[in-house]
Amino acid sequence: MSKLTLKTEGDTHVVVTRHFAAPPEVVYRAFTDPKLVQKWLLGPDGWTMPVCIIDLKPGGKFRYEWTNGKGHGFHIAGEFVELQPFSRIVHIERMYLPDPTPDNYIETRFDADGTGTLMTMRMTLPDAKTRAAMLATGMERGMEMSYVRLEGMI
Amino acid sequence: MNNLDAAFSALADPTRRAILARLAKGEATVNELAKPFEMTQPAISQHLKVLEDAGLIVRRVEGTKRPRRLASAGIAAMDQWLAMLRKALEKNYDRLDGVLAGMELKKGERR
Numbered sequence: 001m002s003k004l005t006l007k008t009e010g011d012t013h014v015v016v017t018r019h020f021a022a023p024p025e026v027v028y029r030a031f032t033d034p035k036l037v038q039k040w041l042l043g044p045d046g047w048t049m050p051v052c053i054i055d056l057k058p059g060g061k062f063r064y065e066w067t068n069g070k071g072h073g074f075h076i077a078g079e080f081v082e083l084q085p086f087s088r089i090v091h092i093e094r095m096y097l098p099d100p101t102p103d104n105y106i107e108t109r110f111d112a113d114g115t116g117t118l119m120t121m122r123m124t125l126p127d128a129k130t131r132a133a134m135l136a137t138g139m140e141r142g143m144e145m146s147y148v149r150l151e152g153m154i
Numbered sequence: 155m156n157n158l159d160a161a162f163s164a165l166a167d168p169t170r171r172a173i174l175a176r177l178a179k180g181e182a183t184v185n186e187l188a189k190p191f192e193m194t195q196p197a198i199s200q201h202l203k204v205l206e207d208a209g210l211i212v213r214r215v216e217g218t219k220r221p222r223r224l225a226s227a228g229i230a231a232m233d234q235w236l237a238m239l240r241k242a243l244e245k246n247y248d249r250l251d252g253v254l255a256g257m258e259l260k261k262g263e264r265r
Contacts, residue, residue: 128167129163
C-alpha cells in the first residue's frame with residue numbers, strides 16, 4: 001500500500017505527502033524527539049544515525065549524522081525557523097557533501113486526518129537550478145548507497 | 155548521471171515542460187510546437203535543443219521536416235529516479251509507522 005505522494009511544484013518546490021495512523025501530537029513527537037528520529041530517519045538498510053542533536057526552539061540548531069559503518073557517511077544540519085507544537089515545523093537545512101548545499105527551506109505540516117495525520121512536507125529551493133541539482137545529487141547519493149549495499153552482498 | 159542532471163535542469167523551464175506535455179500527446183513539428191507559445195521558431199528550437207541534449211526528446215527526418223517526439227529512455231530514467239526517491243522516503247515512513255505504533259502502545263500501557 002503506497003500512501004506517499006511526491007511531486008515537484010512550480011519551479012522551486014518539491015512536495016511530499018504521507019498519511020500516518022497516529023494523531024498529530026504523536027507524529028510531531030516522532031519528528032522532533034532525537035531518540036525517536038534516530039529510529040526511523042535512516043534511508044536504505046544498513047545505515048544508522050549515530051548523532052542526532054535537536055535544539056527544539058525557533059533559531060535552535062539541529063544536526064543529523066549518518067554512517068553505513070563502512071567508512072561512508074554524511075550529515076545534514078540547519079536551524080528551526082518556526083515551531084507550532086503538533087501542527088507545523090519550519091526549518092532550513094543543508095546537506096554537507098562535505099561542502100554545504102544551498103538552503104533548503106522546509107515547511108512540514110501535521111493535519112488531523114480521520115483518526116490519523118496527514119503530513120505535508122513542502123521544500124523550497126532558492127531557484128530552479130538548485131532544485132534540479134538537489135534532485136540529481138539525491139540520485140547520486142541513492143546510487144552510491146545502492147552500490148555500497150551491492151558491495152556488501154558480493 | 156550527468157544526463158539526469160541535464161534532464162532535471164531542462165525541466166526547470168515552464169516552456170520546456172509545456173513542450174514535453176504537448177509531445178506526450180504525440181509527435182509534432184517545430185512549427186506545430188511554436189504555435190501555442192507565441193514564440194519565434196529559433197526560440198523554440200533553442201528549447202528543443204536543450205531537451206534533446208538532456209535525452210528527453212528525439213528527432214526524425216521526414217523530407218524537410220524534423221518532427222520531435224519523447225525519448226522513452228530519457229523519460230524512463232527520470233521516472234526510475236523519482237521511483238527510487240519515493241522508495242527511500244517510503245522506507246523511512248514505513249519505519250516511522252512502526253515507531254508510532256510503539257508510542258501509541260506505551261501510552262495505552264500507562265492507562
